Amino acid sequence: MSxxxxxxxFRLEVLKARGNGVVTTIENISxxxxxxxxxxxxxxxxxxxYPDRQSYRNEPTGKSVKDTQKLSELNVDKTGKIYFKxxxxxxxxxxxxxxxxxxxxxxxxxxxxxxxxxxxxxASSKPMHLAAHLGAACWTFHYAKRILETIFVHRFxxxxxxxxxxxxxxxxxxxxxxxxxxxxxxxxxTPPLFGSAQVFLGLAIFLxxxxxxLSIHLLLRNLRPPGTTExxxxxxxxxxxxxxxxxxVSCPNYTYEVGSWLGFSLMTQTLTAFxxxxxxxxxxxxxxxxxxxxxxxxxxxxxxxxxxxxxxFII
Amino acid sequence: xTITDNAVLIEVLSKTSVTINLYASVIIFxxxxxxxxxxxxxxxxxxxxxxxxxxxxxxAVTAWSITEIIRYGYYALNLFQTSPQLLTWCRYSFFIVxxxxxxxxxxxxxxxxxxxxxxxxxRNRYSILLPNKLNFGFDYFYFLVVVLLAYTYFPTxxxxxxxxxxxxxxxxxxxxxVN
Numbered sequence: 001m002s003x004x005x006x007x008x009x010f011r012l013e014v015l016k017a018r019g020n021g022v023v024t025t026i027e028n029i030s031x032x033x034x035x036x037x038x039x040x041x042x043x044x045x046x047x048x049x050y051p052d053r054q055s056y057r058n059e060p061t062g063k064s065v066k067d068t069q070k071l072s073e074l075n076v077d078k079t080g081k082i083y084f085k086x087x088x089x090x091x092x093x094x095x096x097x098x099x100x101x102x103x104x105x106x107x108x109x110x111x112x113x114x115x116x117x118x119x120x121x122x123a124s125s126k127p128m129h130l131a132a133h134l135g136a137a138c139w140t141f142h143y144a145k146r147i148l149e150t151i152f153v154h155r156f157x158x159x160x161x162x163x164x165x166x167x168x169x170x171x172x173x174x175x176x177x178x179x180x181x182x183x184x185x186x187x188x189x190t191p192p193l194f195g196s197a198q199v200f201l202g203l204a205i206f207l208x209x210x211x212x213x214l215s216i217h218l219l220l221r222n223l224r225p226p227g228t229t230e231x232x233x234x235x236x237x238x239x240x241x242x243x244x245x246x247x248x249v250s251c252p253n254y255t256y257e258v259g260s261w262l263g264f265s266l267m268t269q270t271l272t273a274f275x276x277x278x279x280x281x282x283x284x285x286x287x288x289x290x291x292x293x294x295x296x297x298x299x300x301x302x303x304x305x306x307x308x309x310x311x312x313f314i315i
Numbered sequence: 316x317t318i319t320d321n322a323v324l325i326e327v328l329s330k331t332s333v334t335i336n337l338y339a340s341v342i343i344f345x346x347x348x349x350x351x352x353x354x355x356x357x358x359x360x361x362x363x364x365x366x367x368x369x370x371x372x373x374x375a376v377t378a379w380s381i382t383e384i385i386r387y388g389y390y391a392l393n394l395f396q397t398s399p400q401l402l403t404w405c406r407y408s409f410f411i412v413x414x415x416x417x418x419x420x421x422x423x424x425x426x427x428x429x430x431x432x433x434x435x436x437x438r439n440r441y442s443i444l445l446p447n448k449l450n451f452g453f454d455y456f457y458f459l460v461v462v463l464l465a466y467t468y469f470p471t472x473x474x475x476x477x478x479x480x481x482x483x484x485x486x487x488x489x490x491x492x493v494n
Binding site: 184193269270271 | 445446447448449450451452
């Protein structure tokens with residue numbers, strides 16, 4: 001139980017941002033209370049609305065306010081009103097990542113063993129080209145790396161996301177995995193046009209870009225002090241040459257990811273792998289542009305001007 | 316046919332810029348467009364003559380033609396700032412009968428087309444076969460299986476239209492008051 005406040009308590013009406021209606025009324029809340037405190041109190045009165053589902057704003061249509069803001073800073077103690085948005089059922093950010101990455105691991109390997117249900121009864125005894133073996137190895141490596149990074153490397157800004165995203169993201173990753181794995185592991189797979197040279201070139205490109213991607217993730221982790229959501233401008237460091245890509249782009253981790261998948265597509269010469277590369281590139285370009293805009297807005301003149309968002313000199 | 320296709324495309328584009336807010340709207344919208352467009356390809360194949368002579372085509376084309384006449388009439392008049400009560404009522408009520416009829420017509424046609432293309436000799440004309448340099452295959456029969464599965468979204472879409480009907484025809488009763 002919190003101790004008695006200094007006497008600057010007030011009555012707060014929590015109103016729906018959309019439509020009319022009162023969510024609840026808090027009789028005595030301190031002007032010094034933060035949004036995080038408000039969320040806890042509302043959750044006590046309305047157990048279905050756990051804090052991660054709650055989002056507040058000063059006006060019915062406006063930007064959401066941060067958890068750390070005090071009610072007095074937002075002038076809510078003067079108006080006695082605040083507007084609430086229900087973000088819907090939430091699920092842990094890490095949970096979603098694990099589910100969406102575990103699928104590709106399992107599904108690709110299921111196709112790799114050439115089950116008779118998919119390829120017919122004699123398929124598993126037919127010879128498999130080196131490119132298909134390497135494809136399975138690279139795919140597995142990529143998603144195992146992602147899972148390990150989710151557990152040990154990444155520091156997330158948000159703790160939850162809407163549960164709908166789970167189905168959307170899993171549909172995307174699992175669906176594309178099936179589409180790529182089906183053709184690379186097919187008994188009628190055609191090896192690349194330029195043979196071993198193409199296979200090993202693709203493999204090298206893949207591995208180099210995976211290393212680059214990991215380097216950026218490690219740099220970004222070390223940039224952010226543990227337990228905070230503080231943002232700083234990332235710069236190349238002296239120890240890892242892969243980080244030099246920061247001279248040219250805001251999101252080199254995405255750049256390297258695009259490179260990895262281009263390498264994979266070259267190595268396997270499979271159209272669906274290339275389509276997957278395109279889809280990922282489009283999505284990552286959208287994210288990179290958002291992040292780039294956020295950086296420029298947060299850091300203004302201090303932010304390096306020659307940087308693009310994802311592809312050096314281009315976009 | 317092409318003028319209608321262009322009008323559909325323009326309408327699709329303008330609808331996109333206005334209504335994409337919630338993910339649910341996007342999915343409903345995409346399914347509606349994809350469903351109708353794909354049917355144009357299925358329904359007009361000359362080799363699927365037996366399917367074209369089925370009742371499915373008659374049902375689908377009749378239902379959708381009436382729907383489109385009302386809908387585009389409504390949009391056209393909207394451009395002139397008028398929205399006659401009767402036409403609005405028709406637009407938001409006729410669908411109750413026309414949509415199930417139209418969807419049934421489409422399903423009947425697709426199933427008949429699937430039965431026609433099932434044998435290898437016909438199917439291979441509409442498919443991309445392995446092996447090939449790009450390691451890409453496309454089996455039209457299984458593609459139609461997926462299209463059929465997409466129709467499982469129809470009940471949700473249909474319910475959504477009833478909500479829109481309530482909002483448009485009874486605007487006063489749809490605002491929520493919570494105590």
